[in-house]
Amino acid sequence: MLVAALFGTFVICLALGVPVAITLGISSAVYLYLADIDLTVVSQFMYSGMDSFVLLCIPGFVLAGNLMNNGGITDQIVRFGNALVGHIRGGLGLANVTGSMIFAGISGTAVSETASIGAVMIPAMKKSGYGAGFASALTAAASTVGPIIPPSVPMIIVGTLTGLSVGRMFLAGAIPGLMMGLGMMLTVYIIARLRNYPKGKWVGFREVLVSGKAAFWAVLMTLIIIFGIVGGVFTPTEASIVASLYAFAIGLFIYKGFTLSQLPRIMLESAIGSGALILLVGLANVFGWILTSEQIPQMIASAMLSVTENKFLILLMINILLLFVGTFMETIAALIILFPPLLAVAQQVGVDPVQFAMIAIINLMIGLTTPPVGICLFVAGNIGKVPLRIISREVLPFILSNLIVLMLVTFVPALSLWLPSLFFD
Numbered sequence: 108m109l110v111a112a113l114f115g116t117f118v119i120c121l122a123l124g125v126p127v128a129i130t131l132g133i134s135s136a137v138y139l140y141l142a143d144i145d146l147t148v149v150s151q152f153m154y155s156g157m158d159s160f161v162l163l164c165i166p167g168f169v170l171a172g173n174l175m176n177n178g179g180i181t182d183q184i185v186r187f188g189n190a191l192v193g194h195i196r197g198g199l200g201l202a203n204v205t206g207s208m209i210f211a212g213i214s215g216t217a218v219s220e221t222a223s224i225g226a227v228m229i230p231a232m233k234k235s236g237y238g239a240g241f242a243s244a245l246t247a248a249a250s251t252v253g254p255i256i257p258p259s260v261p262m263i264i265v266g267t268l269t270g271l272s273v274g275r276m277f278l279a280g281a282i283p284g285l286m287m288g289l290g291m292m293l294t295v296y297i298i299a300r301l302r303n304y305p306k307g308k309w310v311g312f313r314e315v316l317v318s319g320k321a322a323f324w325a326v327l328m329t330l331i332i333i334f335g336i337v338g339g340v341f342t343p344t345e346a347s348i349v350a351s352l353y354a355f356a357i358g359l360f361i362y363k364g365f366t367l368s369q370l371p372r373i374m375l376e377s378a379i380g381s382g383a384l385i386l387l388v389g390l391a392n393v394f395g396w397i398l399t400s401e402q403i404p405q406m407i408a409s410a411m412l413s414v415t416e417n418k419f420l421i422l423l424m425i426n427i428l429l430l431f432v433g434t435f436m437e438t439i440a441a442l443i444i445l446f447p448p449l450l451a452v453a454q455q456v457g458v459d460p461v462q463f464a465m466i467a468i469i470n471l472m473i474g475l476t477t478p479p480v481g482i483c484l485f486v487a488g489n490i491g492k493v494p495l496r497i498i499s500r501e502v503l504p505f506i507l508s509n510l511i512v513l514m515l516v517t518f519v520p521a522l523s524l525w526l527p528s529l530f531f532d
Contacts, residue, residue: 108141109138109141109142109401110401110403112137112138112141113134113135113137113138113397113401114134116133116134116137116138117130117131117134120133120134121435121436127387127436127437127440128383128386128387128390128391128440129390131387131390131391131393131394131440132149132390132393134394135149135390135393135394135397136149138397139397148393148396149393152389152392152393152396153389153390153392153393154389155392156388156389156390156391156392156393156395157385157388157389157392159267160342160344162263162264162267162385162388163344163347164258164260164263164273164343164344164346164347165260165263165347165381165384165385166347166377166378166381166385167344167346167347167348167350167351168258168260168263168347168350168351169260169377169380169381169384170351170354170373170374170377170381171328171347171350171351171353171354172219172354173373173376173377173380174351174354174355174358174365174373175325175328175354175357175358176219176223177358177364177365177369177373178354178357178358178359178362178363178364178365179358179362179363179364180210180322180324180325180357180358180362180364181206181210181223181224181226181227182227183318183321183322183325183362184206184209184210184224184322184325185202185203185206185224185227185228185231186318186321186322187205187206187209187315187318187319187321187322188201188202188203188204188205188206188209189202189307189310189318190310190314190315190318190319191205191315192205192292193306193307193308193310194306194307194308194309194310195296195306196296196299196300196304196305196306197295197296197298197299197300197304197306198305198306198307199228199231199232199235199237199305199307200232200237200241200242200245200295200298200299200304201292201295201296202228203224203228203232203242203245203246203249203295204245204249204252204288204291204292204295205288205292206224206228206249207220207224207246207249207250207252207253207288208249208252208256208284208285208288209322209325209326210223210224210253210325217250217251217253217254217438217472217475217482217483218250218475218482218483218486219253220249220250220253221246221247221250221483221486221487222486222490224246224249224250225243225246225247225250225486225487225490225491226490228242228246229242229243229246229487229490229491230490232245233491235305235307236304236305237304237305238302238501239491239492239493239497240491240493240497240498240500240501241298241302241501242491243484243487243488243490243491243493243498243501244476244484244487244498244501244502244505245291245295245501245505246487246490246491247475247476247481247483247484247486247487247488247498247502248291248476248483248502248505248506248508248509249288249291249505250475250483250487251287251472251473251475251476251483251509252284252287252288252291254438254468254472255280255283255284255287255465255468255469255472256280256281256284256285256288256329257276257277257278257280257281257329257332257333258277258329258332258346258347258350259276259277259280259468260384260439261438261439261442261468261471262276262277262280262464262468263343264388264439264442264443265442265446265464265467265468266343267388268442268443268446268447269446269447269450269460269464271460271461271464272461272527272531273336273343274333274336274337274343274531275461275527275531276461276464276465276527277332277333277336277337278333278337278526278527278530278531279461279462279464279465279523279524279526279527280465280468280523281526282522282523282525282526283465283469283512283516283522283523286512286515286516286522287469287508287509287512290508290509290511290512291505291508291509293508294504294505294507294508298504321362324357324361324362328350328353328354328357331346331349331350331353332346332349332350335349337530337531355370384439387437387439387440388439388443391439391440391443391444392443394443394444395443395444395447398444398448403448404447404448404451405448407448407449407452408448408451408452408455411424411425411452412452412455416455416456417456418456418457418458419518421452421453421456422453422456422458422466422517422518423517425449425452425453425466425467426466426470426513426514426517428445428449429441429445429449429466429467429470429471429474430470430473430474430477432445432471432474433470433471433472433473433474433475433477434474434477434478434481436474437482438468438471438472438474438475441471441474442467442468442471445467446464446467449463449467450463450464450467458520459520459524461523461524461527462516462520462523462524465516465523466513466516466517469509469512469513469516470513472509473506473509473510473513476502476505476506477506478495478499481499481502484498484499484502
């Protein structure tokens with residue numbers, strides 16, 4: 108009865124559109140009240156969930172992303188992407204994906220990438236003759252590369268939950284992230300050929316060099332973060348501070364996109380965004396403690412292993428479960444609640460934890476573009492003024508492309524484990 112009340116409240120709150128963090132808090136409070144457990148445990152487990160050195164990465168990377176975005180980096184990235192591939196059929200669409208792959212090294216979150224790249228690319232694509240639904244769907248899908256190519260907020264959360272090396276996961280995401288980007292570019296090209304979408308003019312090597320020089324600073328930040336962590340120069344938390352200082356200097360002195368008077372606003376926006384994520388982590392920790400006390404993870408593991416102990420079938424079942432959960436649950440909450448028990452199942456059948464982290468994160472990234480609660484779809488649709496039914500139809504080819512990459516990462520471990528083993532082993 109108590110578990111039914113917990114999940115019943117959770118589902119009702121989600122259906123009513125209550126924010127996920129508040130939903131977790133309300134459903135946990137209902138359970139504790141019915142179980143006659145002192146509500147002070149909420150504050151205790153919230154604090155223990157948030158009291159993590161690794162979680163300090165989040166404010167740093169969020170601030171770095173906001174500084175670079177306000178510094179005018181989005182325009183420079185889009186310009187470089189357009190210079191590289193804008194002359195090909197569907198060039199603006201290809202530039203959209205290219206821009207997202209470069210921007211991934213700055214934001215670490217899909218939603219912020221959708222908003223930043225979408226504000227520039229969706230109006231430009233509509234003006235050039237692309238369908239509004241296609242432009243919006245492409246932007247939403249391309250943004251999901253953000254948390255796969257490092258730095259990545261979901262990877263930081265996984266590291267906090269399990270003690271896995273964040274540096275290993277950052278490297279593990281590089282090849283799958285590139286595969287997702289290239290897969291979506293191929294999809295864009297095929298659709299552009301079928302629909303006869305426009306192509307731009309070749310702007311010349313000089314423009315490629317000039318725009319590449321402007322976008323170079325964004326790529327350099329990613330390299331500093333990755334090789335700094337992998338080389339043992341600094342921890343992920345220290346890397347986020349280095350990234351923020353770097354973004355401040357680049358945005359203020361090189362791109363000159365903001366002034367010192369605008370800095371308080373940027374820091375306030377970053378603090379609010381970071382605070383929302385940390386609150387979500389704290390409340391999800393309370394929810395996770397309840398699940399553990401009710402032995403829900405053990406029940407999930409037993410149920411899966413009672414069906415089969417075949418490694419590939421277990422991974423297929425986990426993929427289906429995560430794809431389903433991703434359609435209605437926010438990424439961070441889903442990771443905190445489901446990742447530890449599913450990791451235990453995966454390890455029992457011989458799956459490497461770092462590979463499984465990539466599988467879980469890619470699954471939940473696909474969920475960000477899957478109706479009915481694909482957050483990136485709503486953000487892109489709002490920018491492009493496109494109804495959900497249209498953008499949901501247009502995003503299907505890109506979901507299929509990402510599912511192919513997911514299956515490859517699931518059943519070919521080397522795609523996610525080769526780089527970490529090369530650098531760490």
